[in-house]
Amino acid sequence: MQPLTKRSKVVVNKEMSLYERIYLPAIFSGMMITFSHFFKKKPTIQYPEQTREFSAVYRGQHVLKRDDNGAERCTACGLCAVACPAEAITMTAAERKPGEEKLYREEKYAAVYEINMLRCIFCGDCEDACPKEAIFLTDRKVNSELNRKSFVYGKNILVEGVEKDKRVDVSKRQTPGVLEFKKHKQFEHNR
Amino acid sequence: MTLGYVIYKLVLAVIVFAVTLLIAMYSTYAERKVAGFLQDRLGPNRAGWFGILQPVADAVKLFMKEEVIPSVSNRTLFIVAPGLSLLTACMTGVVIPWGTSITLFGTSYSLQVTDLNIGILYLFGVVSIGVYGIMIGGWASNNKYSLLGAMRASSQMISYEVAMGISIIALIMTTGTLSVGQIAAQQQGWHWNVLVQPLGCLIFIICAFAETNRAPFDLPECEQELVGGYHTEYSSMKMGFYLFAEYINMFVSSAVISTFYFGGYNMPFVGRFIHDGNLLAILGVVFLFAKIFFGIFFFMWVRWTIPRFRYDQLMNLGWKTLIPLSILNLVLTGAWMMRHEILSVFIK
Numbered sequence: 001m002q003p004l005t006k007r008s009k010v011v012v013n014k015e016m017s018l019y020e021r022i023y024l025p026a027i028f029s030g031m032m033i034t035f036s037h038f039f040k041k042k043p044t045i046q047y048p049e050q051t052r053e054f055s056a057v058y059r060g061q062h063v064l065k066r067d068d069n070g071a072e073r074c075t076a077c078g079l080c081a082v083a084c085p086a087e088a089i090t091m092t093a094a095e096r097k098p099g100e101e102k103l104y105r106e107e108k109y110a111a112v113y114e115i116n117m118l119r120c121i122f123c124g125d126c127e128d129a130c131p132k133e134a135i136f137l138t139d140r141k142v143n144s145e146l147n148r149k150s151f152v153y154g155k156n157i158l159v160e161g162v163e164k165d166k167r168v169d170v171s172k173r174q175t176p177g178v179l180e181f182k183k184h185k186q187f188e189h190n191r
Numbered sequence: 192m193t194l195g196y197v198i199y200k201l202v203l204a205v206i207v208f209a210v211t212l213l214i215a216m217y218s219t220y221a222e223r224k225v226a227g228f229l230q231d232r233l234g235p236n237r238a239g240w241f242g243i244l245q246p247v248a249d250a251v252k253l254f255m256k257e258e259v260i261p262s263v264s265n266r267t268l269f270i271v272a273p274g275l276s277l278l279t280a281c282m283t284g285v286v287i288p289w290g291t292s293i294t295l296f297g298t299s300y301s302l303q304v305t306d307l308n309i310g311i312l313y314l315f316g317v318v319s320i321g322v323y324g325i326m327i328g329g330w331a332s333n334n335k336y337s338l339l340g341a342m343r344a345s346s347q348m349i350s351y352e353v354a355m356g357i358s359i360i361a362l363i364m365t366t367g368t369l370s371v372g373q374i375a376a377q378q379q380g381w382h383w384n385v386l387v388q389p390l391g392c393l394i395f396i397i398c399a400f401a402e403t404n405r406a407p408f409d410l411p412e413c414e415q416e417l418v419g420g421y422h423t424e425y426s427s428m429k430m431g432f433y434l435f436a437e438y439i440n441m442f443v444s445s446a447v448i449s450t451f452y453f454g455g456y457n458m459p460f461v462g463r464f465i466h467d468g469n470l471l472a473i474l475g476v477v478f479l480f481a482k483i484f485f486g487i488f489f490f491m492w493v494r495w496t497i498p499r500f501r502y503d504q505l506m507n508l509g510w511k512t513l514i515p516l517s518i519l520n521l522v523l524t525g526a527w528m529m530r531h532e533i534l535s536v537f538i539k
Contacts, residue, residue, distance in 0.1 A: 033496075
């Protein structure tokens with residue numbers, strides 16, 4: 001029969017020789033193996049000071065984008081909530097009042113937008129589903145919290161700041177393929 | 192006995208006690224560090240510089256923990272047992288010669304707290320009492336795991352004490368003394384006893400591992416079978432005492448092995464270059480401690496390399512291998528010492 005690996009070995013139940021029965025040589029060679037590990041490079045990452053290098057398209061904590069004028073892009077269409085396989089997203093829509101044009105880009109907006117970070121599996125389907133390029137996953141990690149309720153992130157955490165320096169760069173997640181696809185306005189959800 | 196003599200002995204005893212405790216304390220740190228490095232980890236490195244304050248943090252934690260005394264336990268014995276364990280562990284340090292002697296203001300001060308002429312017997316007596324701490328603790332807990340652990344510990348220690356004793360008898364035959372101080376003094380230069388008694392040394396080291404309940408002989412506390420062994424019911428600093436006693440025992444065992452077989456405070460070659468007595472004595476202490484630290488490292492190294500014995504394997508090794516070997520060693524030593532008399536029988 002073909003052996004499955006190169007390391008496979010036929011087990012023989014033969015009598016041990018005196019050399020093997022003393023055990024000391026085997027113990028000594030074993031101790032040399034552990035001792036050699038004493039000087040090996042340690043793979044530990046000292047977390048708070050050092051961080052693991054992330055992929056450029058890492059899927060971490062979400063961001064709700066604003067447009068160039070600082071108005072929220074989200075129109076509370078609910079496609080992200082429908083797309084979400086973990087059912088982590090909930091939202092309540094509201095109608096834009098006159099005078100709020102600076103705050104919300106379209107005439108409908110999300111009054112409440114919540115993502116349960118404990119339910120979220122960070123698949124990125126919400127991002128794919130969004131017709132307005134409003135939600136993106138970023139390379140930020142979700143912090144630890146002391147209770148479950150704190151993991152339900154509302155708009156106060158999710159929406160990016162208006163100021164230039166508080167904007168979250170998502171250009172890495174806007175892959176050329178995605179951008180190209182979103183140009184095709186004949187698709188309903190790209191309009 | 193003058194007042195100065197009393198003060199000197201008192202100071203020496205306190206220093207030995209303090210150093211023993213300090214080393215035991217840092218052995219816990221060293222153990223975790225060595226274990227980490229042998230397993231490609233870093234070990235504790237957060238509390239202080241390189242984690243140097245870790246033992247302090249551990250001690251504070253143990254003191255702060257809730258003290259649980261089971262209601263079904265024998266309260267007095269339950270409290271006495273860890274103390275007994277720690278006490279006997281600390282008592283062994285007094286007969287070990289830490290160095291030759293230091294001359295101050297014309298008086299010579301020996302660096303051995305007391306050179307009993309039956310030092311080895313004292314050492315064995317105290318080590319044997321150490322079993323009581325474990326046995327009483329396990330029995331007083333009124334828990335079957337504790338009792339099983341305690342029984343294992345005591346039967347293991349009694350079995351291995353036999354082989355240890357016989358291997359030591361061979362050493363006593365060659366050195367001709369029961370005084371630990373004299374045994375150390377006889378090993379001037381390279382005349383280490385390990386070269387005279389290699390088999391005895393090996394048996395002694397193996398038995399020392401069993402006596403200190405360290406891996407691969409740590410059956411009394413083997414987690415898979417016995418939860419925590421004899422200290423299952425213990426918490427807070429009482430449990431700390433047991434763990435601490437183990438590390439003190441390890442330190443003392445290393446010191447005893449170094450003194451009996453590896454020349455103690457004697458250093459080869461150094462005597463030729465340095466003639467100042469005090470400096471030589473201090474160098475001797477440093478050299479002894481270097482040997483002891485290597486011994487402690489060796490204990491840890493073995494613990495993190497070799498898996499635990501099964502109980503029957505442990506008993507087989509003790510009674511069927513080590514005791515016959517130590518008796519063989521005894522007979523060979525005797526035959527070698529009497530070789531002229533034996534030969535004269537045949538060549539008459």
